[in-house]
Amino acid sequence: MEISLTAGQLERLASIAKDALPNESCAFLLGEDGTVTEILPMRNIDESQVSFSIEPRELLGAYDFAESKKLQIVGIFHSHPAPPAPSGTDRKFMEINPVVWLIYSNTEHTFKAYINDNEVREVAVRITG
Numbered sequence: 001m002e003i004s005l006t007a008g009q010l011e012r013l014a015s016i017a018k019d020a021l022p023n024e025s026c027a028f029l030l031g032e033d034g035t036v037t038e039i040l041p042m043r044n045i046d047e048s049q050v051s052f053s054i055e056p057r058e059l060l061g062a063y064d065f066a067e068s069k070k071l072q073i074v075g076i077f078h079s080h081p082a083p084p085a086p087s088g089t090d091r092k093f094m095e096i097n098p099v100v101w102l103i104y105s106n107t108e109h110t111f112k113a114y115i116n117d118n119e120v121r122e123v124a125v126r127i128t129g
């Protein structure tokens with residue numbers, strides 16, 4: 001199990017994370033078969049350094065957009081002002097949203113990915129192109 005992104009997409013996510021500081025940022029990763037083709041930045045309505053929430057209408061808009069482009073939501077991205085490990089809250093929401101969760105650390109400048117299928121485990125981040 002892995003998630004594939006281009007180096008350019010990872011740079012864009014890192015810059016989304018930096019722009020949101022000191023708060024967490026979030027985005028949907030759309031694509032097919034674990035390969036990201038579109039990044040949809042979302043607004044973190046928590047405006048928090050320890051959590052993120054997406055406004056329900058924006059969430060529905062993202063699902064509509066994905067459907068109109070015939071893309072899947074292959075991942076949920078968010079950033080941490082801490083190491084890129086899922087928090088207790090993340091783990092709870094990962095259970096409800098069993099897609100790949102990609103986390104960027106604003107302190108370590110690294111990406112890590114996880115999925116919850118019965119248990120939380122790490123997913124490889126493959127950089128293409």
Ligand SMILES: [Zn+2]
Pocket residue numbers: 050078079080086087090103
């Ligand atoms: Zn988190």
